[in-house]
Amino acid sequence: MRAFEAYDMEALTALPREDATLSTPLYDLWLRGHADIVGWFQGVGSVCRGSRPLPLTANGTPAFAHYHAADDGAGHTTWALMLLEIESGRVTAITAFLDTPRLFSLFDLPLRLPAR
Template identity: 45%
Template structure:
């Protein structure tokens, strides 16, 4: 049995890319992943555009670095202190420890990150416009436009499965081979992990739409660099993001 204290990983860290196809493999426990966080929970409504940009970037870097480099307790403290802006005392109360222990762990976490210098591509300033194009293409089942939005070296993954793909060729093959499994789905733009995201509602019969998954999208040079579709317990995720279990009024992407 694997330890509960193992680090959480990205699918790309778990093994080689999968082959395009419908088989996603074995479902892994939620403990294998870091779930996305809504920007609205980490960025104050009063923040000006410059502050929002800086905070968004810090969230993206903190999540990536914490996921890949830090043990669980340091990861939790880094996110609570540097992303959610809890005080040392508040963090200590949440984790049932002392403020001194929190400060010590935070120093070690920051030192690890400084030593390893984790980096991610900067957030594409046109990401909101690009997200609108993605939403329109997706809802219209416009596969060729979706493929045109893929980055040549992009990746796609679907937690809680190990399945993942790398490169436009593999992702395009998967999109073309899938047929039209998401016809009738609708997307609601949100912000997660300091970048763009959409909540996907899928058909549930009798004209209803229900939560299907939350898709976090990173952009580079006008293309989708990474898409991660969180499929497990979508209703719980949607609640975290303040979304209803029923699809809301139609959204305009113009």
Template identity: 35%
Template sequence: MEAFEQFDIHALVSLFHEEGCMSMPPFAMWIGGQEDLSAFIALTRWHCDGYKFLPTTVNGAYPALAQICAG
């Protein structure tokens, strides 16, 4: 949460495994590997400016994070 909220791209990407990947259904998007993830986050980070994470649960049992606009 701290890495995301502070826009610390290096710290955020270091949380992924080397073969980590990200997709965002329903969009046809698939990003894989730390180098590509780092580039994607650097290019799109402005979308998240002013957002924070709120810890919550899914289905009353599973830990989750809700992304909220703090501004």
């Protein structure tokens, strides 16, 4: 969580296993392998810089509510519910669900976080 929020690429890229996957069901995003996932976070995924994660558990696995910086500059708005699969301390899969109004309400999560 700290590595993601700080967008610390060294720490963040040490977490996925070599055969890890990153996917977003219902959308055309499915990556496999450490290099592809790291490349995505350093390229297109860099829009996540400045995000705020809130830890939670979903389906019995570690997860986090992912909030992007708000376009109006006032706090953060919902982006995704991220589920993590972890084996032996390494991330094996990251699945991002983007139906945030429905999913965040199931976890009683706010749709907007105030600025810090």
